[in-house]
Amino acid sequence: MLGYVLDEIFVQHRAPSGHPERPARAEAVRDALLKAGIVERGTQVPIREATDEELARVHSGGYLDDLVRTIPGKTGWIDADTYYSPRSWEAARAAAGATSRLALDVMRGELSQGIAVVRPPGHHAERDRGMGFCLLNNVAVAAAAARAHGATRVAIVVWDVDHGNGTQDIFWDDPSVLYLSIHQYPYYPGTGAPSEIGGPNALGTTVNVGLPSGSGDAEYLAVFDHVIVPALESFAPDLIFVSAGFDAFQHDPLAGMRVTFAGFAAMAARLRSVADRLAGGRIVVVLEGGYDLDGLAGGMTNVLAVLKRPALEPIALTPLPAFTGSVAGLARAAIDATLAAHHAHGPLAAKPTR
Numbered sequence: 001m002l003g004y005v006l007d008e009i010f011v012q013h014r015a016p017s018g019h020p021e022r023p024a025r026a027e028a029v030r031d032a033l034l035k036a037g038i039v040e041r042g043t044q045v046p047i048r049e050a051t052d053e054e055l056a057r058v059h060s061g062g063y064l065d066d067l068v069r070t071i072p073g074k075t076g077w078i079d080a081d082t083y084y085s086p087r088s089w090e091a092a093r094a095a096a097g098a099t100s101r102l103a104l105d106v107m108r109g110e111l112s113q114g115i116a117v118v119r120p121p122g123h124h125a126e127r128d129r130g131m132g133f134c135l136l137n138n139v140a141v142a143a144a145a146a147r148a149h150g151a152t153r154v155a156i157v158v159w160d161v162d163h164g165n166g167t168q169d170i171f172w173d174d175p176s177v178l179y180l181s182i183h184q185y186p187y188y189p190g191t192g193a194p195s196e197i198g199g200p201n202a203l204g205t206t207v208n209v210g211l212p213s214g215s216g217d218a219e220y221l222a223v224f225d226h227v228i229v230p231a232l233e234s235f236a237p238d239l240i241f242v243s244a245g246f247d248a249f250q251h252d253p254l255a256g257m258r259v260t261f262a263g264f265a266a267m268a269a270r271l272r273s274v275a276d277r278l279a280g281g282r283i284v285v286v287l288e289g290g291y292d293l294d295g296l297a298g299g300m301t302n303v304l305a306v307l308k309r310p311a312l313e314p315i316a317l318t319p320l321p322a323f324t325g326s327v328a329g330l331a332r333a334a335i336d337a338t339l340a341a342h343h344a345h346g347p348l349a350a351k352p353t354r
């Protein structure tokens with residue numbers, strides 16, 4: 001049974017006027033999932049706040065103390081992009097806690113898969129600081145919880161259009177967590193070069209593919225078929241998280257990518273296929289960015305449809321982009337740069353080229 005997290009608290013993280021990371025985002029996804037019948041097709045997982053122990057696994061005591069001292073009950077900014085409102089601390093703790101609960105229920109076999117519609121998002125939150133609209137790193141907290149409760153290896157795929165610098169920072173030197181990011185590059189926050197492959201104890205378990213602005217379904221699926229899926233197959237995780245932003249959507253107002261709903265569905269199908277084959281089907285999809293309401297709604301309902309499909313059709317391998325045309329050629333160069341950076345270390349090095 002698929003588990004899902006939807007809750008009013010995630011609308012109570014109130015944005016300053018005009019801010020793109022606004023409560024309507026969670027409402028749009030919630031309304032679309034309800035319309036798609038998620039109540040009949042899954043089971044709702046009640047929220048809970050992340051415990052101090054859970055948060056301390058991925059965030060420093062100093063940063064957590066700062067948040068507790070600064071945020072609860074107040075309105076303000078922790079940096080130029082990242083605001084808080086009176087109930088933001090409650091929402092942030094619930095986002096991290098509910099994602100953890102969902103992941104642990106999946107690990108225990110009480111649920112087969114999960115979708116968490118939470119705010120504030122998490123992938124930019126580093127061990128020592130929040131940024132990029134993110135306060136606590138929801139997926140990192142949940143991945144660490146899964147590791148503490150029986151998962152030997154966890155994979156995190158970040159298809160948000162921004163580089164998930166926070167998640168990379170937290171698991172940089174941890175060989176038990178495979179971090180895979182496909183992002184617009186160069187772009188926010190500037191990290192995510194192919195040469196970033198992990199710390200000395202975890203070389204090769206950080207994988208970055210930075211695609212040029214203008215990339216669409218063909219470029220994204222080529223990265224999945226030639227980098228992300230092979231790395232997952234080699235790593236053989238017990239659980240796969242997806243940091244699912246929908247800001248690579250073709251009509252997103254902030255970023256410059258051209259991914260369609262079919263593209264998001266095809267990416268989800270690839271990850272479900274790996275999860276089914278290698279991870280007992282265990283996959284947890286967590287909302288991150290995405291600022292076009294239709295893109296968010298359609299993106300997540302397509303993910304739900306893929307997760308609920310009784311069986312997956314065979315997936316044809318997407319060809320590597322040709323070295324022609326500006327976007328395709330740059331995308332091919334990006335894939336080659338990542339594969340070259342991983343030739344000697346980690347799961348991509350261990351995997352024969354397809």
Ligand SMILES: [Zn+2]
Pocket residue numbers: 160161162245247288289290
């Ligand atoms: Zn983003």
